[in-house]
Amino acid sequence: MNKMINKLSLASLGLVLLSSSVFAHGPTPQRVDEHITIDAEVATVWQKVNAFDQLDKWHPAVESITMQDETTRIVTLKSGGEITESLDESDADRHYIGYRLLKENIEAMPVSFYTIGIEVEPSDTGSKVSWSGRFYRADTGNFPPENLNDEAAVKAMTEYAKTGLEGLKASLEK
């Protein structure tokens, strides 16, 4: 099993070069659209969501955050590997943050590009948080291997969003 993983990793290493120069857009953009309700006020939830450098405090899949500059974070994942994300906007009126993948790492997350928005809205029981966005598979060529295709990208991005929202809820409903 370990050998298998090593082989896959080596194969994806070669593809890192390929996909970063080919970038996204030829392939079909994929979506993530996850929601959760949290028993906490919007202002309280927003404070957590808006702290771009504090993702590791509530996302269970994140080991640590290192800020490269004010709007760029390096996310070290517990599963290993780093991805770099850049903050596009933080709208305190709308309780919305938008960010994008700046530097891909298809071994850590099998996508070549994404834009994600997290929004906090009031709900009957407190807040509703949505995690939505658009992304492209890791191998943007027309013949992606199974671990770098649309399905792999959707699975990884959906799991990451779900885990994140559950972690956020857990951190606020202690």
Next chain:
Amino acid sequence: MFIKPIIFCLGIFPAVALADDFYISSQSGNHLSLFDSKTVQITKAVEVSSGPVMVAVDKSNDAIYLSHPEQGKLSVIDLNSFELIHEIKTGGQPFAMVLDSQKSQLFVTDWSRNALLVINTTSRQLVDLLAVGESPAGIAIDPDGRKVFVANRESNSVMVLDADTPDLHATIETGERPYAVAFNPINGHLYVTCVKDNSLTVIDTKTYEKIADLQPGKAPYGVTVSDDGKQFYVVNQNDNTLVEFDAGSLQITQTIKTEKMPESVELSKDQQHAYIINWFSNSLSIIDLQQGKQTSSIPLKEGPRKISPAQ
């Protein structure tokens, strides 16, 4: 009793009613839909080959071209019956398309081969493959000036090619990750949306110079020009807005809320409405430009990418 055959005749010359028709591709839903702007309804929707991205409507050949980058081919659909009549195997990843109103040719950008493909629309043959910059995306044409404009997404540039000969006239630097382009035939300006640095590059196509660097909003995507050339319109994917620019002053004259992740925009024949397809919401926004707001929304098949007029 005499009336009947006359009505029937009108029926077989569909060009009469086409000015109000718009064609919409849904990439994930594998659909081509017809939006009749007169009745404000989707009047036809057919399943097509997988992953259609861009749409070009060729009235002179009664054909609709769809690009399928992931299949390396174009579909040729009959304009009236919506049946598949031909497939053009291009290889590579054919993406954006523009028809030449002066000549039977279709220009297609090829994302993965860094090429501009030339298709003869009479013979339906690929007749030329020209080298352009990296990952060419949007394309526009100046049919009278005989120039084709290609946005090279990874090279951060626009190339100006000759529409008749394999010549490159100029390469002009743009903002980061240029995506869509629109040509204004009235003032000769070219508008280029740049997705990464949220800018819009304005190029004077007579001098090949960049004359302005505008800030339309976050992740500007589709762009279109009014028939009189006085306004141009941009949709911002991350702001969920439509922005109207005055083409003379280059100032924003209004900002209108759309639904989620607007992708492509066109104006109605009378220029009073904007039709916007929203990628995330899977919807068509009907915007009243006088009132400055969305007046209705129509559901679309999943992953709408492009709306194209019939005219």
